Amino acid sequence: MTAADSAAEQRIVVVGGGMAGHRVAQQLVAHGARRVLLLAEEEYAPYNRVLLAEVLAGRYSPDIAALTALPPQVERRQARAVRIDRAECRVLCDDGAVVDYDRLVLATGSNPVLPPLRGLFDDALTGSERHELPAGVFAFRTMADCADIDGYLPGVRQAVVVGGGLLGVSAARALAARGIQVVLAHQGEHLMERHLDEEAAEMLRAHLAELGVEVHTECRVRSVLTEDRRVTGVELADGFRLDAELLITAAGVRPRAGLAQAAGLDVRRGIVVDDHLRTGDPRIHALGDCAEHRGVVYGLAGPALAQADRLARILTGHDTPYQGSRLLTRLTLTGPDSAPLDLAAFGETAPAGPGDRVVRLADASRGTYRKVIVRRDEQGGDRLVGGVLLGDLDTVGDLAGTWEGDEALSAHPLHLLTTQSTTTGGPSR
CATH class of the missing domain: 3.50.50.60 (FAD/NAD(P)-binding domain)
Incomplete structure (x- = not known):
């Protein structure tokens, strides 16, 4: 055998x-x-x-x-x-x-990680990973979460989403698509800081505003306001209060x-x-x-x-060790009255040393932004080590392929940003 x-x-x-x-x-x-x-x-x-x-x-x-x-x-x-x-x-x-x-x-x-907010854990089940949350407070991670949120939406006019990472942004724009006034509260300096730089995050913020999402960065929610264990709003660290019949936490996993x-x-x-x-x-x-x-x-x-x-x-008997994965994150934001906004981020999205070069191509009129990080290798060649793209993502397939192949660039990096892609990159989140 x-x-x-x-x-x-x-x-x-x-x-x-x-x-x-x-x-x-x-x-x-x-x-x-x-x-x-x-x-x-x-x-x-x-x-x-x-x-x-x-x-x-x-x-x-x-x-x-x-x-x-x-x-x-x-x-x-x-x-x-x-x-x-x-x-x-x-x-x-x-x-x-x-x-x-x-x-x-x-x-x-x-x-999902439930943030340590006052009023959120009063009825926590000791020793369990599950918690009895106030009515109207949900995490956003599973299909069951979607069904629970959907069942709660009738009558909801205002919602707060805590967390401006990938899940928080996705939840906020989904609620906006349902006609709900949404406030996105993010403690970081800019949205999706794990994936985007400040300029790209600002474009994302503007697009969310077009969808009707009000974004607050460097904003910490400290308390959940309830009445009869039903959410009525949140209180921020500066004492300001936001009314809300629905609260979604997206503070990571x-x-x-x-x-x-x-x-x-x-x-x-x-x-x-x-x-x-x-x-x-x-x-x-x-x-x-x-x-x-x-x-x-x-x-x-x-x-x-x-x-x-x-x-x-x-x-099944094939000894092929796993060496790790290279990360490509992609998201499409759509709304009823605005053009879709695609974003993609892969590899290192910021320079890590004095030898790294940053090549940017931005077009404010078209709402597009492309940035790649290029590093000189030991043989004197240039290698693509990461990038951020927003707007028209015609180039994402070829850029991702070049990055995944980890081969020396045969042309100036600007050529990568101006050449239309022959392939497409799929979502990874």
């Missing part, structure tokens, strides 16, 4: 039915695995989380965001894993089921690593894995938002899918 045949007969249990868990189960079967069980906690069919804002905005139905069906070789069971028995190689579930495994894959994802930690696995920011996406227990692997590889927790859909593809090959 070959190594691949032996691997195909292993019982592989995947904990987590999100994008990463769904993808690794699909790819395991594609590479010959015959005994795959997927434990999915969410009641919803698997979906593309990149499209959640479109669902909230009412542009897509949940069915449009659904992922392709799993192959029949995968057994999908709705259950929550509550304990891992490493000595017996089994998983205990909340419905009482006990599942044996030869290899276990943890794709438990992440939880935290890997769901409690299951792994309780099993004695190494957890830092996430579940620590090596280049085979393997934990300290050789029978247990982790990937996606819950995993930490070489000190990095990606928290984006693109790297999670890349890890799933690689792990499927590893578990």
Whole structure:
């Protein structure tokens, strides 16, 4: 029996039915695995989380965001894993089921971070990752969140979104598309500071204003105002109060690593894995938002899918280590009365040393902005190490391809910004 045949007969249990868990189960079967069980906690069919804002905005139905069906070789069971028995190689579930495994894959994802606001945690459940929030307060991370927010929207006129990162911006413009007055409160100096520089963020702010979103940066919300445990507004650090019947928190996410930690696995920011996406227990692997590889927790859909593809090959006898992912973030903002605004960011978006060059091309009349960071390598050639683009993204495909290929540039960097793309870059968030 070959190594691949032996691997195909292993019982592989995947904990987590999100994008990463769904993808690794699909790819395991594609590479010959015959005994795959997927434990999915969410009641919803698997979906593309990149499209959640479109669902909230009412542009897509949940069915449009659904992922392709799993192959029949995968057994999908709705259950929550509550304990891992490493000595017996089994998983205990909340419905009482006990599942044996030869290899276990943890794709438990992440939880939204709830900011420490006064009035938010009064009824917190001690020792739990879940909280009883005041009526009208929601996180924005899952299809269940979308459904809960949608069910609460009738009668809502004003909303506050806390957090101006990718999720916060997406939630704000989705609510604006539903005709709600939205205030976006962001504690940082400019929007999406992890991805955009100040000039690009200012263009994004102007576009959100066109959609009807009022943006406040360097603005800290300190309290949630409620009446009978129903949100009525927020209080800012300077004492100013904003009325709101709806509050969405988008203050980041935290890997769901409690299951792994309780099993004695190494957890830092996430579940620590090596280049085979393997934990300290050789029978247990982790990937996606819950995993930490070489000190990095990606928290984006693109790297999670890349890890799933690689792990499927590893578990079916193809020794192809995972070396890490390069990050391309892309977002399209649309509104009923304005042209869409595309933005993309990849690699390093600011110079890191005196030898780095910044090449910019901006057109205020067309609302476009393109910037790339170029670095001189040891051989004297120029390499593209990152960039930020807003507006017309005709060039994003070729720029991303040049960056991912990590090859010396054959022409002046300005040529990259003025040449129309022959390919397109997909979303990764």
